[in-house]
Amino acid sequence: MKSPESAKPGMRRLVSRSAFALLSLSAATVLAGCASATQSTPTASPSAAFKPAAQTAGSQITVWADSTRLPAVQQYQKSHPDVKMNIVTYDGSANGSTYLQTKVQLFDRTGNGWPDVVFGSPTDVTWASQPTSPSATAFAAPLDANLVPQQTLDGFAKGSLAPCQFNGHTYCLRNDIAQVVLWYNKTLMDKFGYQVPTTWEQYEALGEQVAKEHPGYLVGAVGDTNSQESYFWSSQCPAFQLEDPATLKVDLADGNCTRMATLLDKLIAAKAVTTQGFFSQGFAKDPGGSKVLMANGPSWYGQYLFNAAFKVPAGQIAAAAPLTWEGETTAATGNVGGGVWMVSSHSKNLKASTDLATWLTTSNDFQANAPTYPAYVPAAKAWLANPANSKYFATDISAVFEQAADLVWTGWSNTKFSDATAWSNVVLPALTQGKTLTETLPQWQTAITDEAKSVGYTIATK
């Protein structure tokens, strides 16, 4: 359907000639040497003192919390009616969400709008402790700079404030720890006549036995956005290991990673471990929580997964100490989540904001009834002493929880990017398509290193 037009060829030549001229011109500008396109790295000098915004005593503070911590904030509001608060619910950075970061980037550009106190993930602290651009101020206020007494900071569980610390300052207060333990259904285990495993080797053997004797029952699931933390972190796999603040070691060929991949592959093939996630749509209905015999997962699995999501009746679920590997003397375990509270450096009412963050993390009034295991040691003691937190379980979980809290392996670092992204959109789809974990490890390695490089890390593999 071409219409003959005599003027066109000449026109075209002219157009292409001028386009060529334009192209070569722009190429020349490039060759002439223009400024680099790389983002300027904010020069955060640790010595630079924190300059608070002009303070207005008694002014309203805006609080961003996830729906789980919303009752805590409301409880504070009730007991402190004189504090003017604006409470906003958001996703709390769950499942690798970057909502908070996105919003702070925008607020940094517009110069206002920051919330005063936010609940977030440890990943959030990595960017919040540094300015997002040369002209911006780091979002998180250094809490150790005359805001929270050192005595209070010392009260947090060993290592639990590590994700908060950068350049010698503490930028957040840890709300809860999510140490990984071995959950099991005691009623089912007794009925089947099984012993609770203490090593990964026993766990593997039991998984294969379950697959044979009681097909349909599960000893684990790997399809959640955080399953890698339950399994590979517990296996001390160097997947996200910061050697220094700028160098990340990613070595999924390491024996600590391959041993876990091999173990899981065997159990997935036997159908004792599912590639679905415990939290994926439809799991609670089919296969359902009553089919879960064991689950290697964080301390909050008890209340959240078995009680709230699976609705397993009270008196069935119990927790055992983290599994070890045969021949290894020191046990180590993973950590899945554990939120933090940050105070904005832009807050016009730092006093009220800090008081709220401190209360939320350390007060027994709230933490003794908190949905998750408190990071503040005295609060954790109160939490364990609270019968409401233990009456659901078949056995006493205090000893296991306290033991596991000290075993969290420190080689899985808090990085500037979420450890969930690559796992969720590279590894999990491959597993769904029927590939094994072992053959997916190289892809995972590439995905992590690509992502790490894009946010400025140097990669070390050995």
Added chain:
Amino acid sequence: MTALNTGHEAVSSVTPVRRRATTRRRAGLAGYLFVSGYAILLLAFGIFPTVYAFFLALTNDRGQFTGLNQFIKVAQDYRFAPAFLNISLYLVMWLLSVVVLTVVVAIVLRSRMRPRLSAIFRFLYYLPGALAGVASVLVWLFMLDPAVSPVSWLLQSMGFADFAAVLSPGDLPVILVLIAFWTGAGGWIVVMYGALNNIPDEVLEAARTDGAGPWKTAWHIQIPMIRKWIAYMAILAFAGGTQLFVEPQMLQTASLGRVSPTWSPNQLAYVYAFQHGDFNGAAAISIFLLALGLICAALLVTRSDLFKVDES
């Protein structure tokens, strides 16, 4: 939604051009007044942001001139090629389905169906387009999850046991085309139907007298006569398609991260701006998309004589 609104513009903007050829312009201040509303909005939300994007794409965050370095930087990003590959795959399927199917359906509705029934069908086709983008994604999330879908037997029989299996990376372009077609095609069917209505009955009658059956009439008379409308639809569908953002972003969230957060170029630009804080790199990606859209539009405009004024 956008496709439909602009579709009406197309139909109405062609008529004044035609009229100008016969009656000399008599428009005074009123004309400018009518145009001004659109012109101001175009300047504020179309031209100015584009100029600003060019400015950002040619500088860095220190305000220094960088030439083409921003473009080179984003093009070398490991997510750049996959994102553009994804969007190309999506565009090919989306354009083919929207162009072929809407025209076929419009012709069937116009020529092979009683007017009453045809009106009902046009209304039904248009209905999904009345849902906003996000809502339509939610409808599809519901449809595609074997655990809750009303057609879960169909999904199961196709081998999809759970939602995660449905969302495997290879199927994503198909799913996104399904959503886009379901929401966007109805509006275009109505527009194409209107275009077919413009063909004088005498022409169709003459064809019939000459012995042309329905298919011959469609192929030799109707389609050539609505060629400009088809080209126009292709341009807008292409431009809209390159900007795909809401649908994959929603799928990414709803699938708990099983879909890449940088599936489409627009998402990559979003990540650049709001996660890396690199607004300059994000602008460079958007310029790539602009160039892509302009090249396609230029090709279609010149090939279809879209802007040629009828001399009759």
